[in-house]
Amino acid sequence: MFTKTFAALSLAALAAKAIITPTSPDGSTSVKVGEEIEALWTVDSVDDWSNVEIQLMTGPNLAMVALATVATGIDGTSASSYTFTAPDVSPYSKIYFLQFTNGGDMSNVTWTTRFTIAGSDGSTTEPTDTTDSVEWGTGSLLTTISNSTSSSTDSSSASASASTSSAASVAANVASTSSEAASGSAASSGSSDSSSSAAGSSSSSTASASPANASSSSSTSAAGKLEVGVVAALLGGVAALASFF
Numbered sequence: 001m002f003t004k005t006f007a008a009l010s011l012a013a014l015a016a017k018a019i020i021t022p023t024s025p026d027g028s029t030s031v032k033v034g035e036e037i038e039a040l041w042t043v044d045s046v047d048d049w050s051n052v053e054i055q056l057m058t059g060p061n062l063a064m065v066a067l068a069t070v071a072t073g074i075d076g077t078s079a080s081s082y083t084f085t086a087p088d089v090s091p092y093s094k095i096y097f098l099q100f101t102n103g104g105d106m107s108n109v110t111w112t113t114r115f116t117i118a119g120s121d122g123s124t125t126e127p128t129d130t131t132d133s134v135e136w137g138t139g140s141l142l143t144t145i146s147n148s149t150s151s152s153t154d155s156s157s158a159s160a161s162a163s164t165s166s167a168a169s170v171a172a173n174v175a176s177t178s179s180e181a182a183s184g185s186a187a188s189s190g191s192s193d194s195s196s197s198a199a200g201s202s203s204s205s206t207a208s209a210s211p212a213n214a215s216s217s218s219s220t221s222a223a224g225k226l227e228v229g230v231v232a233a234l235l236g237g238v239a240a241l242a243s244f245f
Contacts, residue, residue, distance in 0.1 A: 018047030020076045022100060022112040030094075030113035031086045039070075039082045039098055039112070050074030051103035056087075057111070058096050060131060069142045070098070088142040092119045095127050095137035112229040144195060 024040040031037050039054060042185040052074035070084050089096065094131035101109050120125045127135035152242065 016042055018049075019108055019110050020044040020049050020052065020100060022110060024099065024100070024114040025112055027094070027113045027115065028116055030124070031116070032118045033086050033088045033092075035084050035086050037086050039084075041076070041080055041100065043078065043080050044076050047102075049102045052076040052079075053101050053104055054082060054147065055099045055101075056096060056141075057099045058137070060129070060136050060138075061134065064099070065138055067096075067097070067139070068145045070145055070245060071230045076102070086117050087145050089117050090135070090137050090142055091118060091128075091139060092124045093127050093137055093139065094124070094135065095139050 015168045020041040022039070023042065025031070025037060051072070052073045053162055054070040054074070056067045056070055057064050058067055067089075068087065071082050074082060094114050096117050098112045099109060101112070114127075117139075128137040129135070139214075
């Protein structure tokens with residue numbers, strides 16, 4: 001009974017302290033300034049390491065010095081690596097290591113072994129201190145580390161915003177073009193209707209002029225007939241008078 005209880009308590013303690021395990025960089029790693037440092041670790045599928053924070057460290061084990069925060073917000077339940085550019089440091093030596101926490105929780109911390117950051121020409125110096133056969137030293141940062149998880153997220157948001165603005169601009173241009181085309185079509189239809197109306201008015205005027213011309217012709221014809229009748233009557237009168245003589 002005691003054995004089962006002890007085993008259960010041990011498993012509970014392990015579960016409460018579940019942690020990711022860094023595997024790289026290690027003691028054999030030497031990276032020149034400007035080259036890529038790849039941090040590797042085993043995925044923690046037991047505890048909720050969903051907000052991994054990585055820091056570049058230096059100094060002794062009992063007085064560690066944080067030089068820079070490399071990344072934050074990494075989901076350690078699925079991701080198992082992170083790459084960043086080696087900054088310029090002083091001195092170039094095997095005195096640097098990485099610290100991993102879950103959201104900055106210092107009650108559950110893990111580290112890599114010390115690795116070397118060398119000069120761009122590959123130059124290095126030996127660690128200046130030794131404690132219990134562990135070589136160490138305290139370095140300083142000469143340049144900043146800019147490629148963090150939060151910076152990548154901000155860049156993606158900016159790109160998405162720019163894409164959205166571009167899409168809105170294209171949609172506005174399309175709407176404007178459609179509106180201009182519709183206005184042009186309406187103006188063309190109006191001109192056609194006006195031309196048709198003018199043509200209709202012209203036809204009506206022509207039609208009205210035709211009866212007037214016909215009336216004028218009728219009047220002229222009637223006048224001609226009247227003149228002929230008068231002349232005939234006069235001739236008849238002359239003939240009658242002649243018969244009396």
